[in-house]
Amino acid sequence: MKSYCLLASLICIFSTLGGSAAAFSISSRSSHASLSTEQHRISPLSKRFGHCDRLCKLSMSSLGKVENISRSVAVKSPRTFTPRKIGQITGVGLLLMFATSQAAIAQTAAATAPPLLPPMHKILLACILPTTLGFYKSEYGVSYGYGTAMAASSYLILSSISQSAGLPLTSPFVSTKPAVILSALSTTINNLRTLLPTSLPAFHAFATFFYGSRLNLFLLYRELCLPRFRAMRERIEERAKKQGSRLKRAPFLISCAFLYFCMVCPILVTTKCCQGLSMSCATGLGGGLASILEQSLRLSMILTLSGFLLGAVGDLNKSIGKMLKGEDSLITGGVFRFFRHPNYTGEVIGWVSSCLSAFLAVALKAVADTNSSGGLHVWKNSLGLLSLSVMGAIGICFVLFTATAGLEFRQKEKYGDTEEYQQWVKKSWVGFKMGKQKESEQSDDNATGSEEK
DSSP, X not given: OHHHHHHHXXXXXXXXXXXXXXXXXXXXXXXXXXXXXXXXXXXXXXXXXXXXXXXXXXXXXXHHHHHHHHHHHHHSOGGGOOHHHHHHHHHHHHHHHHHHHHHHHHHHOOTTSOOOSOOHHHHHHHHHHHHGGGGTSGGGGGTHHHHHHHHHHHHHHHHHHHHHTTOOSOOOOSOOOHHHHHHHHHHHHHHHHHHHHHOHHHHHHHHHHHHHHHHHHHHXXXXXXXXXXXXXXXXXXXXXXXXXXXXXXHHHHHHHHHHHHHHHHXXXXXXXXXXXXXXXXXXXXXXXXXXXXXXXXXXHHHHHHHHHHHHHHHHHHHHHHHHHHOTTOOOOSGGGGTBSSHXXXXXXXXXXXXXXXXXXXXXHHHHHOOSTTTTHHHHHHTHHHHHHHHHHHHHHHHXXXXXXXXXXXXXXXXXXXXXXXXXXXXXXXXXXXXXXOOGGGOOSOOTTOOOOO
16 A cells, blocks of 8 residues: 555656646556556555545556556647546546545554544645636636645644644634624634644644745735736736636646645644644753754754745845835845845745654654664654655755746846846855756746745
8 A cells, every 4th residue: 555655646746747748648657557566465454544445446447548548648739638538637636646645644543643633635625725726817826826725734734733732723703893803813822822832743834824824915915016917927827828728727736736735744744743742942962862853853843934934034025125126126135135035945945844844753753662663663654644745845846946047047137237236146145946947948927926036
């Protein structure tokens, strides 16, 4: 079951990075042969997760149809897609995504553990439903859909943790009077102030919730107050419409939803492995390996939130600067004095630290384990979620590195001859980027919804 889980994950991540029928064709050919030889090795899960095993078998049998579709697509134009073919590919993608995630959760589930996590289908829906905004406006699937998926899925986990701790974040509204609403809001804030220092998993979930919520608010401001971004959105939509019907966006949007789910998986790992662990540093580094891992885990949590805060400060700094100096001005003050692209750099720091925290959490639990296997079974049971966490980190970093290279190219083209730009480049850090992009490769949009400069 674990080998199938990893193979299914690779199929979905190929679709994520490719975003095209050609990439799906390659992955489906290679993986169908592997899955056929591994089918007899798959053992049923326990009764509790029996439906996941059936889903895996169903999706495996469907891969034969997808392989035939992929062969025809590989030699034909993308315009030969029919609604039936797109529906089959999308359906198999959904089955693989659901089966993979359920199998990963089944590996790390403990029958005696308290129900800190919400039902898995809710987390999956929190990642899938916002992404369907891409059917309405193509750019929304990777902007509002991205931010909402991060905020909604992390809020579900945070709310479940708070309920288990007896500090609920929400209470039923018995009245719409402002005084009652303000009282409920005050209670939520007080519960958060109590919960976050005492629960490391809650702190992790809150960091991601903050990122998604902040991003959506910034996107809304940008769309309502800056006409050039509304024009950019419409240009993106016009190009998307030229590609055919909205149904053709389905495979790409499903791959985006899978990427968003992978980016939430580190929170699932820390929630399962770090129950009862707080953010307060009660001990130093003198307590052996377990103490070092524990403090390193807390540091990764701080880096996660700090990275997301850096991106938020960068967007705010640039928005105020452009408002005061003009839309075509080059912003080199504030945080831009040190980082040329603080929003992208901050996101990379945040998402890589979040992924690293999952490995530190498993390592800490393995060291503390007193089983005769020496903690090996802890790594074995966490392999599914850790694999998905790495996929999420690689996927979003690939997008951010590429976006940074493109933004660096555009800035050099626009401001490269000015003395201000040349001095700024010498004193500031470009951040993380991947290669150089040519002008023909530039796009008006970016996958994370961060502001174009």
